[in-house]
Amino acid sequence: MTESATTMITVQDVHKWYGDFHALKGINMNIKQGEVIVIFGPSGSGKSTFIRTINRLEDHQRGEIVVRGTRLTHDIRNIEAIRMDTGMVFQQFNLFPHLTVMQNITLSPIQVRKWTKQKAEEIAIQLLERVGIPEQAHKFPGQLSGGQQQRVAIARALAMQPKIMLFDEPTSALDPEMIKEVLDVMVELAKSGMTMLVVTHEMGFARAVADRMFFFDQGQIVESGTPKDIFEAPKEERTKLFLSQILSH
Amino acid sequence: MNQSNTILPPITERSGFIGWLRKNLFGTWLDSFLTIVSVVFIYWVIKALYTWVFTIAEWEVIAANLRLFIIGQFPLEQAGRLWIALAFLLFLTGNSLAIWDKRAYAPAVLTLCFPLFLAFLPFENSTRQWLIILAVTGFVGWRLGFSKPDALKKTVVIGWVIALPIFVLLTRGFTETDGVGALAIVGTNLWGGLLLSFLLTVVANIFSFPLGLALALGRRSELPIIRWFSIGYIELIRGVPLITILFMAQLMLPLFLPDSINVDRVLRAMIGMTLFSAAYLAENVRGGLQAIPKGQFEASYALGLNSIQTMTFVIMPQALRLIIPILVGQFIAVFKDTALVAIVGLFDLLGIGRTVLAQPEFLGLHREVFAFISLIYWVLSYAMSYISQRLEESLGVGKR
Ligand SMILES: Nc1ncnc2c1ncn2[C@@H]1O[C@H](COP(=O)(O)OP(=O)(O)OP(=O)(O)O)[C@@H](O)[C@H]1O
Ligand SMILES: [Mg+2]
Numbered sequence: 001m002t003e004s005a006t007t008m009i010t011v012q013d014v015h016k017w018y019g020d021f022h023a024l025k026g027i028n029m030n031i032k033q034g035e036v037i038v039i040f041g042p043s044g045s046g047k048s049t050f051i052r053t054i055n056r057l058e059d060h061q062r063g064e065i066v067v068r069g070t071r072l073t074h075d076i077r078n079i080e081a082i083r084m085d086t087g088m089v090f091q092q093f094n095l096f097p098h099l100t101v102m103q104n105i106t107l108s109p110i111q112v113r114k115w116t117k118q119k120a121e122e123i124a125i126q127l128l129e130r131v132g133i134p135e136q137a138h139k140f141p142g143q144l145s146g147g148q149q150q151r152v153a154i155a156r157a158l159a160m161q162p163k164i165m166l167f168d169e170p171t172s173a174l175d176p177e178m179i180k181e182v183l184d185v186m187v188e189l190a191k192s193g194m195t196m197l198v199v200t201h202e203m204g205f206a207r208a209v210a211d212r213m214f215f216f217d218q219g220q221i222v223e224s225g226t227p228k229d230i231f232e233a234p235k236e237e238r239t240k241l242f243l244s245q246i247l248s249h
Numbered sequence: 250m251n252q253s254n255t256i257l258p259p260i261t262e263r264s265g266f267i268g269w270l271r272k273n274l275f276g277t278w279l280d281s282f283l284t285i286v287s288v289v290f291i292y293w294v295i296k297a298l299y300t301w302v303f304t305i306a307e308w309e310v311i312a313a314n315l316r317l318f319i320i321g322q323f324p325l326e327q328a329g330r331l332w333i334a335l336a337f338l339l340f341l342t343g344n345s346l347a348i349w350d351k352r353a354y355a356p357a358v359l360t361l362c363f364p365l366f367l368a369f370l371p372f373e374n375s376t377r378q379w380l381i382i383l384a385v386t387g388f389v390g391w392r393l394g395f396s397k398p399d400a401l402k403k404t405v406v407i408g409w410v411i412a413l414p415i416f417v418l419l420t421r422g423f424t425e426t427d428g429v430g431a432l433a434i435v436g437t438n439l440w441g442g443l444l445l446s447f448l449l450t451v452v453a454n455i456f457s458f459p460l461g462l463a464l465a466l467g468r469r470s471e472l473p474i475i476r477w478f479s480i481g482y483i484e485l486i487r488g489v490p491l492i493t494i495l496f497m498a499q500l501m502l503p504l505f506l507p508d509s510i511n512v513d514r515v516l517r518a519m520i521g522m523t524l525f526s527a528a529y530l531a532e533n534v535r536g537g538l539q540a541i542p543k544g545q546f547e548a549s550y551a552l553g554l555n556s557i558q559t560m561t562f563v564i565m566p567q568a569l570r571l572i573i574p575i576l577v578g579q580f581i582a583v584f585k586d587t588a589l590v591a592i593v594g595l596f597d598l599l600g601i602g603r604t605v606l607a608q609p610e611f612l613g614l615h616r617e618v619f620a621f622i623s624l625i626y627w628v629l630s631y632a633m634s635y636i637s638q639r640l641e642e643s644l645g646v647g648k649r
Contacts, residue, residue: 057547076555084553094548098567107562108552153548160553 005032008164008195009054014063016049016219023049024060025219033163036196038206038227041216042242047199050216051166054197055079055086068163084112087157091169093149095141095156101128102137105156113160120159127155131185147178151185158189165189167198201246207231215239301616310611311621312371317605318621321441321596327422330432331444332379334419338412339364339383340390344405347394350643356635361387413451420448437515441596443625445515449597450584453522457583460523461530466560468535479531486528492589495521499593518590526583533575537568577637581630588626598622 009031016024023046052058056079065072067082106120128134131151171179190209207227214224223236234240274284346357364383422432467479498521549559591600602618
């Protein structure tokens with residue numbers, strides 16, 4: 001991380017309501033190029049809601065979100081521009097079950113980036129090699145294990161050559177023996193300089209690659225800091241309590 | 250297998266057919282009683298049916314009017330056009346079977362040989378020749394499909410797309426008189442029998458498809474006008490029996506149109522059936538759409554696809570696959586519903602049946618005529634349902 005690194009995402013005083021329920025209560029965050037951000041906190045604290053406002057899967061009602069110089073408004077062109085530069089990986093993988101792995105990966109590059117099929121497939125193969133499953137290209141998602149599916153989902157997001165990757169609990173739906181294969185891919189991605197926002201409770205991952213961590217509770221950021229700060233000297237009682245709970249097993 | 254621990258039942262209980270009978274049909278006194286009653290009943294029905302079919306029924310009524318049943322009053326000297334249209338369809342079928350259903354040897358051979366089976370029935374010789382030509386074109390198409398499946402794929406798809414226009418063009422003709430490069434027009438008032446039922450079914454199903462999709466999407470639209478229109482249309486049509494829509498199409502449509510536009514009666518029926526079928530299709534598609542998890546939309550949007558691309562490439566293909574059995578059910582229902590056009594005065598299979606019964610020499614042969622018509626409906630409906638099962642298997646419906 002150099003001081004001169006450009007700002008990728010600016011979040012200022014963002015509020016979000018679901019009906020009367022105040023889900024995000026004034027979130028502020030500044031993310032620079034190449035930073036790896038880990039967001040953690042108890043269930044229902046608004047982590048998913050927050051990360052999904054970045055690519056407008058959820059809208060926010062107050063405050064401002066700027067992604068790579070583009071302000072998120074209701075303007076669909078801004079939203080599509082931001083989505084093209086932002087990859088997302090979901091807890092439930094959300095692969096398209098009717099398409100092969102190859103088709104899953106090349107769909108968006110061909111339709112949105114207007115690449116030729118050939119170019120898209122070449123890049124897809126490279127990405128499948130990068131995530132370690134080149135031999136699965138012509139299978140359907142239903143024929144793969146959870147860990148393999150999640151790696152395909154990462155490759156699919158990367159195929160659009162995004163500048164930012166959003167991860168919403170990418171390993172929570174996986175059996176323990178598959179978590180590592182997905183985390184390995186994410187660690188490699190982090191080291192390659194990708195800007196990443198990761199909601200996760202994998203504290204080993206956070207310790208290894210996170211630049212900063214944010215603890216969410218009840219729609220607010222309770223505490224933030226480097227992994228060292230958070231793990232060794234948490235300031236807030238709630239952070240301590242939560243960490244002791246998840247680190248105890 | 251853990252053979253050594255399995256205790257086998259006594260020999261008498263296991264032995265083949267007798268054992269099976271004992272277990273399944275004569276297990277208890279009640280079972281035995283029901284079995285005997287059923288056997289007696291089935292025997293009685295079959296015997297009555299057999300006696301009627303082979304000794305009492307006068308099948309001359311069918312044989313003498315076979316042409317009417319198949320093509321209505323369509324002029325005999327023009328029938329060659331219909332055979333050519335059919336041959337084209339069979340050729341495409343052969344092609345498609347070879348390209349998309351390679352392993353299904355037996356069904357393919359059975360389908361393509363079907364005209365040959367028909368050739369054994371007491372037809373005139375010219376009909377026999379045409380039936381044989383049909384089978385031959387079918388097999389030629391099949392062989393061709395095997396020899397170069399990849400090169401032919403596109404052509405075959407195009408072939409299916411233009412199949413209906415070609416069929417209609419050949420049926421109707423386009424010039425005043427016959428001649429080189431010309432086909433005399435055969436007015437739709439002469440179309441009848443199975444030909445008319447078939448065309449009504451195909452047209453209504455094909456055109457209701459885009460309309461139904463549009464209505465299903467319209468019903469989910471964020472624009473209130475489009476949504477209300479779609480809901481209004483769907484609920485209105487679904488609340489009205491098809492027969493009233495057919496009457497409306499015959500009687501009311503001309504009122505809405507300027508005098509200069511004269512919509513032909515067959516076309517009116519086609520429009521009525523299409524509008525009717527579209528409303529049901531829309532509801533079926535909506536059901537399919539609702540079954541697609543929200544995550545599929547989100548993943549697609551997150552990849553930068555817009556809402557039209559998301560629908561086209563991600564959501565619709567899955568939704569339609571889910572409802573294939575329902576769609577085929579609806580296609581078959583439309584086919585059977587075409588019988589209602591007889592009531593508004595068209596001569597479809599049923600309508601022709603009624604004119605045949607009005608012939609003095611065949612008075613009172615209702616049983617034979619209706620049995621024959623039912624048989625045709627059943628054979629074709631069953632064929633469609635069989636094709637749909639194969640389609641489901643080859644598309645892997647159910648294994649998501
Ligand atoms: N579509 C919705 N409508 C109404 N309330 C919602 C909706 N989505 C989320 N919420 C509420 O907003 C709050 C934050 O939800 P969110 O999914 O962001 O939590 P989270 O921190 O990701 O939790 P988890 O760890 O369980 O995923 C929760 O109380 C949830 O019930
Ligand atoms: Mg969540």
